[in-house]
Amino acid sequence: MIELADVPPDVLDLVGAYQYEIDGGFPVEHGYIWTTCASVENGNPLFWDDAVAAEVTDGPIAPPTMLSVWFRPHHWSPGLEEPAVPLQAHFDLKEQLSLPEAIIADNTITFHDPVRIGDRIRSRQVLRSISEPKTTKLGTGRFWVLDVEYLNQHDAIVGVETYTAFGYTREGVEGASA
């Protein structure tokens, strides 16, 4: 049976603290909305008919499930060195808790204010909880819950992605890679 070390105080201090505030690289734009709708043959008039959008949503909006689209870096841009790792707080925890393996057990997206054309969206990560040690069929470790909050330029929350992860060490495996 693997004995897990206590959670270090500096990691406990991260619970509820905002980390990794990132600005989306470009304003929300209609072209990507149409391309996304075309990719799934989504004919919802909210995204194609300005009159319907004006009546229902006070103007054009993006499909809610496009939330993360506005944060993916360009494949190339001037001066780009290492692209930011999505969910960096998750990878930090693996290292801080010495839990080399991890799975995302659950991913929930909650949709709030609509995302509108021209919005500048930013995100921030916040650790919500760390569990006591648990043993599952994967190994021994801890569950943690991380939120990625998305806000618009008016500081209104437009969505939250909630990840429940299980970081663990496999029995009998030393230093297994992530």
Added chain:
Amino acid sequence: MTTTASLRHGDVTTGQDLPKLSVQVTATTVVLGALASRDWRPMHHDYDFAVNRQGTQDIFLNTPNQAAWFERYLTDWTGPLGRLGTMTFKMQDSVFPGNTMVMTGSVTDTSVDAAGVGWVDVDISLMADDRTCTTCTARVAVPTNDDDNPWSRRGDQWNPRGD
């Protein structure tokens, strides 16, 4: 509201099935979906990488685009006044070119919250041929009457998780 082609909360019952959606997946489906969601990772457009480096049978549909398929599936049913509240995924297998992707769904609950929002909870299954690839639990608001528009809800009037 003059936009009438939308489902009303009173028309929905627990156990009700959503219409099935069947899509023939091609390499274009996968690549277009990946690029639309700005996902440049090679397993979603490079056959050689997917097969010889990653050991999968082909390139495969990425997660954000599957979310877009689920949204389209739900709002085809609800109409434009349907507003997504939450979506939870569990990925089990991959969707490849050549597969017939089939989405089915059923209503697991209906409720009206304290703010008057009419919620419908739906379980959706995405299958590729005979394999269950992704399951999704979604919560969508639909109008409770002809004057209700879920999209007009803000602040305390919009609480998808019921916190």
